[in-house]
Amino acid sequence: MKKLCGLLVGLAMVLTAAGAAAETVAGLPVHVQKLGEGIVRVWVGDHISSTATTAFATQKGILVVDTTGIPVVDRALRGVIARELGRDDFTTLVNTHEHGDHTGGNAVYADCEIVGHELVAAGMNEALADRDRVLQWYATGIPEAEARLAALPADDPSLPSLREDLALDRLNRDVLLSGEHAPPPTRTFADRLTLDMGDTTFELYYTGGMHTASDIAVFVPRHGILMTGDTMSDRWLTDTPGCLASFIARPGVRHDFPKLLKNWEYLAQQKDRIRLLVTGHWNGELSYDGFAARVGYVRALWDGVQAEVARGATLESLFATFALDARFPELAQSPGFNRNNHAMTLMELWTVTTGQTSAADRLFALIDEGAGEAAVREVVASRGAEPARYFFMEGQLNAYGYRFLQAGRAPQAVAMFRAYADLFPESWNAYDSLGEGLLAVGDTDGAVAMYEKSLALNPENTNGRDVLARIRGGGATAAQ
Ligand SMILES: [Zn+2]
Known part of the structure; x- marks a missing residue:
């Protein structure tokens, strides 16, 4: 969390x-x-x-x-x-x-x-509805922080800050445990x-x-x-x-x-x-200037996204039109701004303007709750439907797959990467990611086929080439 x-x-x-x-x-x-x-x-x-x-x-x-x-x-x-x-x-x-x-x-x-x-x-x-989840987090997070603190030398420069963090976590946990509202x-x-x-x-x-x-x-x-x-x-x-x-x-x-x-x-x-x-x-x-720049940013995006949508822009073209560094150079290095935050803001403005929501978000939720193949298929098949219900962002699909993988949920990662590859059949990266997921579930043959497909689309995919070489050399394991 x-x-x-x-x-x-x-x-x-x-x-x-x-x-x-x-x-x-x-x-x-x-x-x-x-x-x-x-x-x-x-x-x-x-x-x-x-x-x-x-x-x-x-x-x-x-x-x-x-x-x-x-x-x-x-x-x-x-x-x-x-x-x-x-x-x-x-x-x-x-x-x-x-x-x-x-x-x-x-x-x-x-x-x-x-x-x-x-x-x-x-x-x-x-x-309030989130209370149990937060308490669970404290139940593991607080002992971990205590152990981290105990392991540090007495003159470690990060100690004062870690101590305050821990004091705060304990106090907040106690507030939740008290049940006072x-x-x-x-x-x-x-x-x-x-x-x-x-x-x-x-x-x-x-x-x-x-x-x-x-x-x-x-x-x-x-x-x-x-x-x-x-x-x-x-x-x-x-x-x-x-x-x-x-x-x-x-x-x-x-x-x-x-x-x-x-x-x-x-x-x-x-x-x-x-x-x-x-x-x-x-x-x-x-500062006043920092405040005014942020107000100007939201105004520029709010008006700009609506105008672009009216002109038939795609979400991808919006990212190019409103590139953070080029359009808002005074904010690009300012606290609270980075490409990821900016992308989230653009996607949200797109959603508010068009009514379309993120297919990746929907797929992640479906796979996370074990909704099954048919539900996933339905979202994938809706691409190109008019009016469009979802928008499809390659980077998001990939990131969600890795989120599953990092959480040790390889089958869910495979489902996510498979949807990604189905949605972006020309993407070498989709097959590379799917290959990694298949290796994680122990399907080496499937993984080889995906890495080969990825290399066919992009012979420069050195990661894919390396993994294939390792598999063929007999060194590949589910841990790859
Ligand atoms: Zn706040």
């Missing part, structure tokens, strides 16, 4: 008399950053990508943006905020999005109005909402689609602060960027690009009123 987004700190608040440097929560250092008069940003950890909670003192009480997701930490940080602001009249909590490392501490602010997008609750429920927002909105806090107004804008379905931006004109949650960052302060590591229109995330762009572009127009952009995790920084 991919590392869970976010998460934080530890048990038992150890407050020293004077606060400051030696203050820790569960062994993790507490950080306090002043963003202005009556505004503090707090978080824990030096190495982990933990959520930062920002608090504003207003005429109508303290408004807090986001929790760390671990109630024991949030309780301690609530105390730190009260001390730093010299008051404890908390009235409002805002969730920038649904992720547990932002909403998981909502119970600590149950005495406040909790404000968030109307899709936050659904996202929180989905995460965080309450969802008590006040929700769909597009925009203004919170009147007397001397300070907070403008909330729905920006969902590039991180979760429920992302919002929080603009505080009085202080010139724009908070962008986990949607983006153009500079990382650690080598563990966590949630901020990607800027992607992910499959399965509910997108509303027109609304997202309307709100983002409005905010981008407030350039002269924005003094500081604040990301959802302490270790990300965002």
Whole structure:
């Protein structure tokens, strides 16, 4: 499993008399950053990508943006905020999005109005349904991390970071084991909402689609602060960027690009009123230019993909038309961008525009659940059907086959590679991959036939030639 987004700190608040440097929560250092008069940003950890909670003192009480997701930490940080602001009249909590490392501490602010997008609750429920799988991951992941730590010399430079990771994993596991559920927002909105806090107004804008379905931006004109949650960052302060590591229109995330762009572009127009952009995790920084470039990227793709589709473009031609390096050179090397993320965004925009979904995704799901030959055939046979229900990406089909292979599920890998070869009969790489799968299930004759086919299509396939030579030399095994 991919590392869970976010998460934080530890048990038992150890407050020293004077606060400051030696203050820790569960062994993790507490950080306090002043963003202005009556505004503090707090978080824990030096190495982990933990959520930062920002608090504003207003005429109508303290408004807090986001929790760390671990109630024991949030309780301690609530105390730190009260001390730093010299008051404890908390009235409002805002969730920038649904992720547990932002909403998981909502119970600590149950005495406040909790404000968030109307899709936050659904996202929180989905995460709840995933609880057992996550616990299973911790059951093996935590002992593995403990063993790794124990094996390292005391002066290993990676120790401090690994220790914090482990502390965080343990805390998150304990949150799940406790069975406590965080309450969802008590006040929700769909597009925009203004919170009147007397001397300070907070403008909330729905920006969902590039991180979760429920992302919002929080603009505080009085202080010139724009908070962008986990949607983006153009500079990382650690080598563990966590949630901020990607800027992607992910499959399965509910997108509303027109609304997202309307709100983002409005905010981008407030350039002269924005003094500081604040990301959802302490270790990300965002410049106005980085923000504007990302807004421009989504606008260019959203308009561009629709125009290209109307002109009869294929998905393959889109990849060429919107090549990351050539079209968005200012972003190609920027945090959150790489060819893979960009490809995922293009595919998702293609899906949103055409209604077509990935055949590779469908095949992977079918084979994964053991749906059988006929179901797989049906997807393969649908290629060329009008209107098209799926799009077919060679690289995805191949990657899914290897995912099965790496998971030790060779028969499933063979099924995936076979579908790949059926869909792309002119692809030498498909037969090369299928050959590898067949070797893994012990079908040497079948593998030889596939490698020969691959070499016939591409005599330059040195891997195929090497494998064939090994087989003929009697050295081939299922482990090849
Ligand atoms: Zn997040």
